[in-house]
Amino acid sequence: MATESGGRHRVVTATAAIGVLLLAAPLAVTDEYHLHVLIATLYFAYMASAWNIVCGYTGQLSLGHSALSGIGGYVSTLLLINAGLSPWIGMVAGGVCATAVGVLVGWPCFRLRGPYFALTTIAFAEILRIWTENTEEVFGIELRGAQGLSIPLKGHAPALFQFDGKVPYYCIILAMVAALMAIAWWMERSRMGFYLKAIRADQDAAEALGVHSTRYLLSAMAVSSFLTALGGSFYAQYYRYINPERNMGLDFSIELALMGIVGGQGTVVGPILGAFLLTPAGEITRATLGGKFPGLHLAIYGLVLILAMLFLPKGLIQPLRGLLDRRPTVSGAAAKSTQA
Amino acid sequence: MPLLEVSSISKSFGGNQAVKGLSFTVESGEILGLIGPNGAGKTTAFNMIAGYFPPDSGEIRFKGENLAGLRPWDISHRKIARTFQLSKPFGDLTVLENVMVGGFHNQGSRSAARRKAEEVLAFVGMSDRMGTEAQNLTVVDRKRLEMARCLATEPELLLLDEVVAGATPAEAVAMMEVIGRIRQSGVTIVMVEHVMRVVMGLSHRVLVLHHGETIAVGDPQAVSRDPVVLKAYLGARYAHA
Numbered sequence: 315m316a317t318e319s320g321g322r323h324r325v326v327t328a329t330a331a332i333g334v335l336l337l338a339a340p341l342a343v344t345d346e347y348h349l350h351v352l353i354a355t356l357y358f359a360y361m362a363s364a365w366n367i368v369c370g371y372t373g374q375l376s377l378g379h380s381a382l383s384g385i386g387g388y389v390s391t392l393l394l395i396n397a398g399l400s401p402w403i404g405m406v407a408g409g410v411c412a413t414a415v416g417v418l419v420g421w422p423c424f425r426l427r428g429p430y431f432a433l434t435t436i437a438f439a440e441i442l443r444i445w446t447e448n449t450e451e452v453f454g455i456e457l458r459g460a461q462g463l464s465i466p467l468k469g470h471a472p473a474l475f476q477f478d479g480k481v482p483y484y485c486i487i488l489a490m491v492a493a494l495m496a497i498a499w500w501m502e503r504s505r506m507g508f509y510l511k512a513i514r515a516d517q518d519a520a521e522a523l524g525v526h527s528t529r530y531l532l533s534a535m536a537v538s539s540f541l542t543a544l545g546g547s548f549y550a551q552y553y554r555y556i557n558p559e560r561n562m563g564l565d566f567s568i569e570l571a572l573m574g575i576v577g578g579q580g581t582v583v584g585p586i587l588g589a590f591l592l593t594p595a596g597e598i599t600r601a602t603l604g605g606k607f608p609g610l611h612l613a614i615y616g617l618v619l620i621l622a623m624l625f626l627p628k629g630l631i632q633p634l635r636g637l638l639d640r641r642p643t644v645s646g647a648a649a650k651s652t653q654a
Numbered sequence: 655m656p657l658l659e660v661s662s663i664s665k666s667f668g669g670n671q672a673v674k675g676l677s678f679t680v681e682s683g684e685i686l687g688l689i690g691p692n693g694a695g696k697t698t699a700f701n702m703i704a705g706y707f708p709p710d711s712g713e714i715r716f717k718g719e720n721l722a723g724l725r726p727w728d729i730s731h732r733k734i735a736r737t738f739q740l741s742k743p744f745g746d747l748t749v750l751e752n753v754m755v756g757g758f759h760n761q762g763s764r765s766a767a768r769r770k771a772e773e774v775l776a777f778v779g780m781s782d783r784m785g786t787e788a789q790n791l792t793v794v795d796r797k798r799l800e801m802a803r804c805l806a807t808e809p810e811l812l813l814l815d816e817v818v819a820g821a822t823p824a825e826a827v828a829m830m831e832v833i834g835r836i837r838q839s840g841v842t843i844v845m846v847e848h849v850m851r852v853v854m855g856l857s858h859r860v861l862v863l864h865h866g867e868t869i870a871v872g873d874p875q876a877v878s879r880d881p882v883v884l885k886a887y888l889g890a891r892y893a894h895a
Contacts, residue, residue, distance in 0.1 A: 503764055504764065505758040505762070505764075505767070508751065508754055508755050508758055509755065509758070511744065511755075512744050512755040515743075515744035515746060515747060516742040516743075516744060516745075518706070518726075518738070518742060519738065519743075519744065519800075520744075521726035521727050521730070522704065522726055522730060522735065522736050522738070523756045523759060523806075524727050524730035524756075524759045524807055525727055525755070526725075526727045527727070
């Protein structure tokens with residue numbers, strides 16, 4: 315552990331350098347499309363990191379996080395359309411709803427061992443998507459089914475989460491990613507992070523050490539659900555349009571999981587790495603070949619996943635970490651730690 | 655009042671009666687050895703005490719409190735710790751991080767949990783392996799790691815499930831020394847063990863289980879001469895011991 319400090323300095327320096335670079339990016343990237351790709355990449359980095367809070371650290375696989383994002387997007391949008399409530403407040407309301415739903419879905423599953431959580435999340439997200447797609451109106455509130463909802467245009471209205479141009483959206487999503495990284499970093503070092511990793515490694519052994527596994531799994535699920543829903547609201551405001559397929563679809567859930575797994579689950583930087591690799595790759599294939607070979611980006615995702623599993627089972631973070639850490643030999647670590 | 659009081663607990667899995675009306679008490683400060691052939695119900699008894707599954711009947715009391723309905727983490731917070739027969743290290747965490755999970759039991763902050771973990775690792779003699787990933791440890795070191803994790807939770811009662819199994823004679827001696835020091839530090843111990851030299855050398859009392867029932871209990875020397883025990887478990891080799 316004493317060896318970590320050297321590596322940690324390098325990690326912090328590298329992260330800060332990349333952060334400054336990203337902060338300055340809008341000055342260099344003036345082209346709307348490229349800025350859009352950057353925003354989409356950061357959005358996925360944010361969503362994959364939110365997924366990682368419960369799935370990466372605890373080893374529970376959720377393939378239904380799109381439902382939580384959809385709840386966030388729909389709640390903030392419906393509140394804006396029907397009550398004129400600012401999405402800044404609406405996104406918190408969406409977060410609270412998603413947290414309640416996430417905990418309700420997780421509660422029975424976390425008491426069981428096995429693939430129940432993964433199966434339940436898929437089923438739940440699909441039911442929600444299909445229901446939304448086929449519901450025009452509920453309790454007098456227009457949902458407009460598969461057509462989706464458009465955000466009423468208000469021009470440049472920061473109080474309503476609407477801006478001219480893409481730069482403000484870029485700054486917001488960058489800040490969201492930074493905040494989420496800080497949360498993950500803090501959690502990883504806290505009792506909760508240790509307990510979650512212990513549950514992931516061996517739930518029985520963790521329980522023997524006093525870890526109330528259900529409670530910690532649910533806490534992680536609650537935090538992850540809330541953060542995912544905030545991302546869903548951001549998506550709705552940025553695209554000014556949401557529909558069930560894009561916001562609640564299984565594809566989206568799988569993409570998040572892939573980014574987390576390929577980048578490195580259960581680490582702060584891993585999901586972000588995954589998003590920065592897969593989102594541009596997806597955008598480029600869609601932009602250049604999308605018309606001719608629909609779905610090709612999914613095939614490429616599949617290929618990347620297979621390669622990652624074969625060669626980097628711990629994710630892209632693994633070789634990078636080796637580079638940054640240069641962990642000395644075990645005896646070196648021992649010598650240092652006994653001095654400490 | 656005994657520290658732990660087990661009153662006629664039974665457990666069956668399907669048609670297999672693993673533990674049948676088992677009763678025993680553990681006095682504060684002693685080492686109780688639990689022996690018996692494979693399948694005698696020793697680990698099942700541990701699992702019931704530690705809250706992994708409830709007994710079909712009977713009662714377990716710790717410091718007078720009935721443990722019925724308590725889950726493993728509740729039991730842990732009552733200051734009972736256990737190791738597993740097949741050790742369960744948190745493989746992708748370092749040795750230090752493994753023990754820190756136990757350290758967080760009574761310590762809120764990371765630095766305090768770390769101090770506790772370092773202290774315990776020094777106690778069991780694993781300070782030189784703090785940075786090693788647990789999955790790279792030898793079988794014996796994994797067992798020591800499990801003991802360290804338990805100690806980091808500061809238990810009053812420690813249930814050790816075959817911590818010497820698989821050790822070389824020299825390692826067994828080292829492990830016995832550690833167990834002796836744990837008891838000296840004021841922790842009461844119940845140990846399941848197959849290595850007779852260890853059980854006889856450390857235990858104040860020995861309880862022999864056979865087919866889920868107690869067939870003998872008492873002083874190690876007396877038990878080792880008990881003809882019923884010799885017949886059921888120890889075999890002719892020990893008849894002249």
